Amino acid sequence: MNTMKRALIISGGGSKGAFSVGVIKDFVQIYHLNFDILVGTSTGALITPLAAMGMIDKLEELYTTVNNDQIIKKYNLGQRDIDGRDSIFSFEPLKNLISQIYDDTFFKDLTTSGKELYITTVCLQTQELVVFTTAKNPAASRYFKVEKLVNADQFQAQCWHRPASRCLCLL
Amino acid sequence: MKNLLLLFIFLFYSALISAQGSQDPEFTKGFILLGKLNNGFTSGFKSYTPDLYLGGIGLNPQITVVENVLRLGANAGMTYNNKKLSGLFGPMLALKIKTLDTKYMGSYANIHLLAEANWGTAKQQMAGGGFGVEIFKKVHLGITAQRDYYFNTWWFQSFIGVSLSKSKESDD
Numbered sequence: 001m002n003t004m005k006r007a008l009i010i011s012g013g014g015s016k017g018a019f020s021v022g023v024i025k026d027f028v029q030i031y032h033l034n035f036d037i038l039v040g041t042s043t044g045a046l047i048t049p050l051a052a053m054g055m056i057d058k059l060e061e062l063y064t065t066v067n068n069d070q071i072i073k074k075y076n077l078g079q080r081d082i083d084g085r086d087s088i089f090s091f092e093p094l095k096n097l098i099s100q101i102y103d104d105t106f107f108k109d110l111t112t113s114g115k116e117l118y119i120t121t122v123c124l125q126t127q128e129l130v131v132f133t134t135a136k137n138p139a140a141s142r143y144f145k146v147e148k149l150v151n152a153d154q155f156q157a158q159c160w161h162r163p164a165s166r167c168l169c170l171l
Numbered sequence: 172m173k174n175l176l177l178l179f180i181f182l183f184y185s186a187l188i189s190a191q192g193s194q195d196p197e198f199t200k201g202f203i204l205l206g207k208l209n210n211g212f213t214s215g216f217k218s219y220t221p222d223l224y225l226g227g228i229g230l231n232p233q234i235t236v237v238e239n240v241l242r243l244g245a246n247a248g249m250t251y252n253n254k255k256l257s258g259l260f261g262p263m264l265a266l267k268i269k270t271l272d273t274k275y276m277g278s279y280a281n282i283h284l285l286a287e288a289n290w291g292t293a294k295q296q297m298a299g300g301g302f303g304v305e306i307f308k309k310v311h312l313g314i315t316a317q318r319d320y321y322f323n324t325w326w327f328q329s330f331i332g333v334s335l336s337k338s339k340e341s342d343d
Contacts, residue, residue, distance in 0.1 A: 069194040074277035076196045078307020088276055 005036040005116075008051065012042025018063040020047055025056050037135075039118040049102060049155075052115040058101075070097060098156050107152035110134060117149070179266070182284060186240045186267055195239040197270045197281035197305070203242075204336040205231040205311055211328030213252055213319070220324060225252045231332060233265060241266055246289060261289035265303060280306045285315055296321040301328075309334050 008027075010020045024047070027033040040048035050059045072089040110117065116135040123130050129144035132155075138146045149155050209227040214220075229248020236243050242265040250259050265283045272278035286300040299317030306312070311332035318325055 068275075074194055074196050074272075076308045077273070077277050077279045078309050079196070 006033065007037035007039065008035040008048070009039040010041070010044030010047050010051070012044055014043055015063075017043030017047055020044060021056075021059045021063045024051050025060060028054065028056055035115070037116045037118070039120070041120045045119040045121075046098070048117055048119070049106070049110055052117055053106070053110060053113065062101075066097070069093065095156075102152055102156055104152045107149075107155055111149075119149070120144075179284075179286070182266055182268060183241065187237065195270055196272075196278045198235055198239045198242060198265075198267045198283075200235050200238050202232065202234045202336060203308075203334055205233070205332035206335050207231050207246075207248065207311070207330050207332040209248070209250070209328045209330045211326065213324045213326050215322075215324045218323065220322075223253050225250065225326060225328060227251060227259070229259070230335075231263065233263075239267065242283075246287060250291070255293060257291045257293035257295065259289045259291045259295065259297075261287060261297075263287035280304055285313060287315070287317070289317065294321050295319050297326060299326070 008024070010017070010024075013019075020043070027035075028051075035052070038048040038052045040046070047059060050056075050062075071091065071094045073092050074089060077088070111134050117133060118135070118138075119132045121130050121132060122128070123145075131138075131141075131144050131146050132149045133146060134149050138148070140146055207229045209225070209229065211225045212222050213225050214222045227248050227250030229246055229250075231244055231246050231248075233242040233244030235241070244263050244265070245261065246263050247260050248258070250257055264286050266286075267281050267283045269282040270278050271280040271282070281304070283303050283305065284300065285303050288298040290296055297317040297319045299315060301313055301315030303311055303313030311334070312330070313332075314327075314329045316325060316327050
């Protein structure tokens with residue numbers, strides 16, 4: 001009996017995630033590969049949940065139609081100083097997009113699918129590598145911390161930095 | 172006058188259409204308060220009235236009524252002309268006609284059309300307009316021309332305005 005699991009690891013790279021989506025599409029549709037473990041960093045972390053659920057068409061749509069305005073909000077350059085903002089852009093549109101896609105229903109389906117998802121993040125306070133996972137019994141490591149994803153809100157928080165989450169998935 | 176009104180309506184709808192579906196950091200929701208310093212001259216052109224220096228200071232609160240397109244406000248100030256000080260008050264509107272932006276980093280200025288009417292304590296009854304440039308949401312520069320229908324003179328002014336209000340982040 002073959003118990004070996006097949007893993008898919010997707011790197012970061014912002015819009016270059018479109019290339020990953022193309023490769024995944026071929027893996028699934030041409031080579032009929034299924035993956036038991038999916039690991040993602042940065043844009044890869046955004047891809048893995050949809051890839052795990054086999055939502056390739058949705059991934060293709062997102063990575064071929066989403067534009068800058070749906071990811072970042074721009075301001076007047078002078079407003080930064082006035083508002084005391086510490087960055088030129090805000091990522092509110094991306095946050096909203098993530099919240100729309102990765103909702104409670106999606107997360108429930110993901111956790112009951114049996115797929116093991118690993119999302120790599122960096123703790124903003126300690127600079128520590130933290131891996132969030134849906135795996136039931138994740139292996140511990142001395143190189144990184146492992147935390148379980150327990151709900152959609154927490155899942156969204158890993159993709160989008162919130163003060164409460166403390167961890168940021170760098171795009 | 173009718174042509175001016177038609178032009179304004181045309182520009183308003185053009186600005187409204189171009190603002191739809193795009194992310195524009197200019198003329199965002201909210202309130203601004205400008206402190207303005209005016210300089211210019213009055214002229215009666217072919218009349219016997221000589222051209223006279225004109226200067227003044229004022230406050231100009233504005234509120235955005237159509238996001239990315241239109242702000243309504245009021246002028247209130249003191250003006251010096253013909254060796255006399257007088258007060259000037261009246262409504263104004265600003266119609267954004269162009270956002271000046273960097274390709275990736277956001278905007279830095281906008282050009283807008285101004286229309287205003289003013290009544291003065293020395294019997295002035297004026298209406299006119301001009302162009303303004305708002306830079307970094309801090310400094311406003313512009314030129315205006317107003318016709319005083321009571322004294323039959325023209326007021327030509329340039330102004331510099333500084334935003335006195337604290338900018339608030341628009342709703343996300």
